[in-house]
Structure formats: C-alpha cells, structure tokens
Amino acid sequence: MLKPIIVSLITDISNTTKSSIPIASRLPFNVEYGEKFNQYIYPIAMHNYMAVFTRSFATIAVDNLYYVLIQHACGMFSIIGNVLENIGKNNANDFNAKSDKIKDNNYNKTLHCLRRHLDVIEFAENIEELFTKIFLINLNLNMICGSLAGVQVLMNLEKNASDISVPIIIYTAQFIHLFLHFWNAQFLLDYSVLPYKSICKIHLQYKLITSERCKKLLLLIMSRTISPCRITAGKVATLSIERFGVENITLLFDSFSSFFASLVLIYK
Template identity: 70%
Template sequence: MHTTACLFMLKPIVLTLTANDVFNLTKSSITYASRLPFHVEYGEKFNQYIYPIAVHNYVAVVAHSFATIAVDGLYYSLIQHACGMFSIIGNTLENIGKNNEENFDVKSIKVKDDNYSKTLHCLRRHIIVIEFAEHIESLFTKIFLMTLNLNMIVSSISGIQVLMNLDKGANDIIGPLTIYVAQLIHLFLHFWQGQFLLDYSVLPYESICRANWYYTSQRCRKLLLLMMYKTVIPCRITASKLMILSIDNFATVVKTSLSYLTVFRSMQ
C-alpha cells in the first residue's frame, strides 16, 4: 500500500520535472490536472487554488494508505494470535502421555492424573480460541464481501486500461498496472491469512493423533475425543458466509477476475 501511494504521488512530480528531457514538453504546456495524483473537480477556480488542492490530494492518498494498513494490520495480528494459540495447544497435546510407562494406572485418581489436568486446561483454552476465531470472522466477514467484489471489478477495469494503453507510452500504463498489482497482492494477503487459520485450527486434532493417548487414563481419553470432535470443522474466515478465504478460493477469484476482463475487453 505504501509503494502504491508513493508511485501515485511521484508520477505527477516526475512528469513535471522531466517534461523537457523525456516528453519534449514544457512545464507550462502540462495541465494542472495532470500534476495531481488523481482527477478532481473544483470548478472554475481550480487553477487559482491549485496548491491547496494539491496538498489535499496528497494527504488523501497518504491517509487512505495508512487507514488500509491499520485495518489489515489488525486483521493479520488477530489471525496470527489465534494461530499461535492453536499451535501452543497442539504442542501441549502432542506431549500428552509421553512420560508414562506401559504399566500406568488407567483408573488413577483425578488429583494425581497430570495428563488429565493438562488436557482439561487445553480443552478450556481451545474453546476460548474457537470463540476468538468466530469473533474475528464476524468482525471482518462483511468487509471482505465488499472488498472481494470491488477488487474483482476494479482490477478488471485496471487490466482493461493496461491493454488499451499498450500502444502508448509507459506513462499511461504505470498507473493502472500499479493498481492492478497492488489489489492482487492485497487480496492474496487476505486469503493467505484465512488459509493460516484453516491450517492451524486443525493442528490440535493432528497433535492428538501423534500423542501417546493410549498411555492416558479413561477420563483423559474422553476429553481428547471431545477436542477431536470440536476440530472436525476447522475455523475459517468467510466473505459474508458465501466464500471461505483460502488459497484455493483465491485462485478461483483470480480466474473470475480474468474472465471479467475478457468480457469487458470484448465489449469495447
């Protein structure tokens, strides 16, 4: 996002500074509108207040970049925290029963059953982490639905602009190409974090399978079965319950976006 914002702000500056050398233009022949990061409408007094308008344009680009990074940074941090908790629970469960011998007491006293105490603690923490993942999903699910639709549409339009300007100079391609690549990376990071949560949420199940559960008491095995039952359906992030954010679905979204691009291209 910062790279895209910098390119948007540098493009009109570079165009103005290198007009004589590269584009065989004078600075006076460059319109004021082309010296701004994006097109704006301020009426007849546009040229009179060009400098305050330019400051407003550049501040808007930076503010949009920082706002997007703040929201995405929160999303990434929450996902990684949930994955870390699943990893801690899985590591604890994997060591269940490793210190027991073959002649252990299956019906040992609950107070002296360390494996049972560890498993019970993991079960309680596992329930809390599942609820935490559900809160993440409910917080971002509607945002991702809008982001997904807008990314597919805008990336298709940016792709069309790139194809239309292939015969022109690089100045007309850099802008839409930057938007297209930035949106693709932005969308990939969202789906990538969703894939992280899918993979790590089933880690307790795999850890129980690798553990020496057969060296534990009956009450401990019942808790392990209960945890395995809770991990049958992994935690996931969805776009308004319509699409699960995963790498496989990201490939589907990219294919859909390219199909939109083909349709828009044929309508020219």
C-alpha cells in the same frame, strides 16, 4: 502515490527531459488551484500526499487488526497443540489408568487444553463474524474495480504509456491486497487442525498411555477439530489459497486473454 514516480520513469525512457513532464502529472491526483498552482507546487504536493495517506489509513488499520487477530488465534492453536503433543509422553508402562482425578496430571492438562481450545474457537468465530461482511463487499468491489481498470487500459492503448500504467498499478495493488486476506485466512485453516494432528501424533508414536477420562477429553477435542475454523465472505465463500487460485488466477488469465484479443483487433 507511485503514480508520479512511474510517470517520470516512463517519460524518461521515452527520450524526453524531466522538464517536459507536466507538473500536474507529478501529483497523485488532479487538483485545481488556479494561476498560483506553479508557485505553491510543493505545499500542494504535501497536501496531496497527506490526503492519500489519510484516506488509506483506515484500510491499513483494519487490515492490520485482521492480521494480528488471525496470528494470535494461530498462536493459541499452536500452543494447545504443543501441550497436547506432550501428554502421556513420559508415562511408564506400569501407569495406573484408574488413578485419582486430582493426581492425574495428564487429565488436568487435557482439561485445561479443552477449555482453552473452546475459547480460541469462539475467538476465531468472532473474527469471522466481524470481517465476513467486509470481505463480501471487498470481493465484489475488487471485481468491479478490476473490470474498470481493464476497460481503462483498453481505452488508453493508443495514448501515452502513463495513462495505461495507473490502472495497471491500481489493479496490481488490489490483487496483492486480496491475496493477503486469503493468505491469512489460510493460516487459520491450517493451524486450527493442529490439536487434532497432535493427538494423532501422540497416539501413533507414544501409544497414548493415559487414563480413560483423559482419553475421553481428547476425543472431545478431536471431534471439534474435525471442522476447522474458517474465514468466509458473507458466509458464502471460504477464504483460502486454493479459492484464491481458482477464482482470481482464472479471472487474471481471462483479463489477459481479452487484453491481447483487443490488441489484435486494434492493430488489424
């Protein structure tokens, strides 16, 4: 949808008038309407933009669902960590460690956090199960489309700037789209260990004055939190900012190196 704007800007910079820009190049993609094309240019343009929007609406809907589910899981981990951080905080030094289970408020809070923690872990595993195959396909398609965009740029180096701008815009959009997937997966990695950090914090700062049964529940939560929840691509690669930097930044530098090497060979 940005193609007509970019083409118009590039053509204006080239010291030409807007009237010299072909009408067909102002549309998102090429269409054939015969001799009446110029007569019905505005309805055709509206149809073009609606087609682009409806084609991308499914991707937008799935991505927004993924972002919302991840943020909900992170919020639940944050709530559990906040509750755990306040357990045993206000207990006195003469606290009875062998009090009745019904009257032990810290035990009841910890038991509730344990149950909610298991529910959130199951929820995160369901998210991973739902999107793991999609991300595997998405990663492979991004690599293929990125390579095709680079080949298209190299083939159109000696032509108009508009022929180069379109594949560069497409590659940039794919790069940002992939980054958002890795970025949200990193949120889940970080927030899923919050309960562990909260328990360690109350143990160090407040010496964890609670009953023995409460401490056993806290150990169960800690043992499960050691392995953080993660989003994977086909159960093969874990999505994280570190993984994104290692793979995609390297691929980007390789693409730029090949691009400049091709420029040198062409001008030689």
